[in-house]
Amino acid sequence: MTRRSTSRSTASTIASPLYAMPPNLTRPLRVVLVTPGHIPVWLSRFLQLAADTSWLAVSILPVSGASLPKAAPPAPDVRMFLAFDRARRRGANAMLRPVPLRARDCLTLATPVAGDAATAELKERVRELQPSLVLSLGPRSWSQALADCASLGCWDIDAGLVDADWAGVSLLRPLVEGSTSTEFAVELDGAPLAPWGQARTIGATRHGSFGAQRDTVFRRLPLLLMRMMHRLAADEFVPPNRTALLRQATARPLPVGASAVAFASTMSTAVQWQFQKGRKVVPWHLVLCGSKQSIDPSAPRVVPDAIVQSREANYWADPCAVETDGRQLIFVEEMWPDHKGVIACVELIDGTAKRLGIALEESAHVSYPQVFESDGQWYMTVESSQLRRVSLYRATDFPLGWERVCDLVTGRVCADPTLHFQDGHWYLFATVSEDGNGTWDELFVFVSKSLTGPYRPHPANPVVSDVRRARPGGRLFRRDGKLIRPAQDCAANYGSALVFNEVLSLSPTHYEERPLSRLSPDWAAKLVACHTYSASETLEVIDARGYPDPGTPSLEPIEPPAALRISGNPVAEAMAGSASAVPVPVAPVSRAPSATPGRDSPQQ
Structure with a gap:
């Protein structure tokens, strides 16, 4: 099996329902x-x-x-x-x-x-x-x-x-x-x-x-x-x-x-629009943090350990941190000059960031990887809104080999789909463009007893109707006994800030949350946005748009040149393995068990 997806490129047309059938309804x-x-x-x-x-x-x-x-x-x-x-x-x-x-x-x-x-x-x-x-x-x-x-x-x-x-x-x-x-x-x-x-x-x-x-x-x-x-x-x-x-x-x-x-x-x-439309696109980069000060969802503050920026691609964003067998992996959206996004995997090794290759490339843009383990098997979901579906992928050769298992939602433009397991049910969170409107405002939840579905719409849909905290910004996690849902504030502009919400009630019939705090990208003077948070056992990572402070340590990634972007190319992999990097020490985060994301989910 090759390391890119073999799924068809045609968009799904059968639309999954967004609203539950009203109970006890005998006629329309x-x-x-x-x-x-x-x-x-x-x-x-x-x-x-x-x-x-x-x-x-x-x-x-x-x-x-x-x-x-x-x-x-x-x-x-x-x-x-x-x-x-x-x-x-x-x-x-x-x-x-x-x-x-x-x-x-x-x-x-x-x-x-x-x-x-x-x-x-x-x-x-x-x-x-x-x-x-x-x-x-x-x-x-x-x-x-x-x-x-x-x-x-x-x-x-x-x-x-x-x-x-x-x-x-x-x-x-x-x-x-x-x-x-x-x-x-x-x-x-x-x-x-x-x-x-x-x-x-x-x-x-x-x-x-x-x-x-x-x-x-x-x-x-x-x-x-x-x-x-x-x-x-x-x-x-x-x-x-x-x-x-x-x-x-x-x-x-x-x-x-x-x-x-x-x-x-x-x-x-x-006037501002005329001034900005000709300016260079401001890039995204990854911010590693947690060794000096862990991010507190109730009062978040970022103290960067180091930043990671791609040398060849336009940017890396939407990080998902995973640790297994002593390896620190970060799956990211990798954007290329042709404006097509793919999913790449970066490994942190001895103060360096090595780009392992492309984990997933579809016929259309994909982003927002969410990688998790369930019953000893690695799975991943991504945003594939151009294909009008949310698909589940299974690892055939972790971390770079993946195959498409099934579609969880079809015929819908869904942004940043995020799976969470709790009390015997899988919950799929995503903002949805319901009738040609945007994907920033309305958060929908789909529920299933099985990872592979079928997923039915939650009776409370849409569970959040607020551009300031609807769109997902990373997987749900537990901290100090609270279930936290990271979200994006897209009011001022796309992904302008992170909002941490406490989930007060989550069941197949009820949902309730309240905003805890808002994390603005104010730890550096020239940052304008931050919109995804992810944590593993010893690592916290967020993405940020803009330019970091000059004094922030930077991990120069070991990566192949852009011309050899397709994973599985032995020449590219050989060049990546022999490339030089400037090591920057990054101390591992010592994290209490209660801070482990998704603690009650079988993927952890």
Whole structure:
């Protein structure tokens, strides 16, 4: 068997489910959408998601002559800024653009709605569909008339979610306040009762354009609505009112002078982007630490022992530390000038870093190796989002020979998949691009009784909806009796910091965590990011983007030249074995047993 993977290069197309089937559901949740002939793009995307869902059945009842509701316009200065932003970013406003209903999705209504007779006809048509819930996209009188047509009543979609001109104007606030993250939530207002049924997410703020900021947020709106429907189907909440207003939550009014501040913010971001786009890409490198001071997840601080940088590749990142038979190994993503990532293995030997070769190369980019042992056998998962799958690999000739065993998740763009074993179950953590959105915000968990699957979606999915701590940043580990999940803060930029989260509850039915601390790359003046942490018995390693302090010891790696990058090449291996290196003493870390990562997992 060769040392590169023999798996097929075609992307997987059958999509693994992201949400558990609602329990005790005897038939799909039936929803009728009463709407004008045009709907915003985000609602069209919701209908597409619903069409691919077995637990939800949506029928569309268009009303001739009706139009989308309009929101109240903001202050004149804000309207001027929005007009300027639209002229500057003509491609924005994509999610609120009205699009016609497709005929094959519709149950047509023969006569226009006009007066009481039309309302009676509308009620009759809705009752014929026997809905559990009615969604109304029209005047408030519709929801009042249709509330008795469904067992769960009627939700009226607020104009602030559909008006192409003024919807989501409050999303200017993060730009005005300079916040790196934007919270967006929808809720049901059943006044006079308090709002209920909320779904929320926190994403990165788009400071360069309000149009891009609004599109990014509204791209998540169909996902939030789907999650509310899932909770409704699972009987997680019961509507207290026959009618409710589906609206944006926490939509605070803008402060005085918001338009001027927003203008300054967008122009400043545009200038910075123009300045940075021509600059050289800042590289990633590995930071070895722990012998002087171990990283405390409750109050992390990095005191580097040494750094390791590749001489031939663009960079090494995503480290995974492994120790076996007295060997210190670090599996890394190795990025090459053609922008294709492979998995390489580096061994620390007597103060040197020897690149052993490529452990895995696929037809597309791979990164984020997670290597572990289970029942005496070495396994590995990697990120292969371009192939739309998460695969399990087994070592045939450790550490460089691997074969693909099976696919754990298929048809999904998953970032940084991380396996963890606890109490007889395997848990697969990954952030997922659910509907073309990014892979920074939403953390999903999949559960299996067997390492090779099948993996089913966790009932609490997504378990984290926060760009500041969702994306995995290394394998889970135990420290001082706590189960810690490293994660990335991607709010300011990709992998800008590490966040250590304490897992409070982990079972096939429940998940809960809380953030413990945030590790910024401030141990060196010219670092801008750090996003992966890994520890073995005697070694701690993180990656960092930027330039280390000049006084930091550096391990010059022993590695073959770039032209002979393919592992298994005897000439390259001979050159690697004979290359010179500058040894830098790195003392082993003395670590207490409680600090061993994944202590209760069979891979340790």
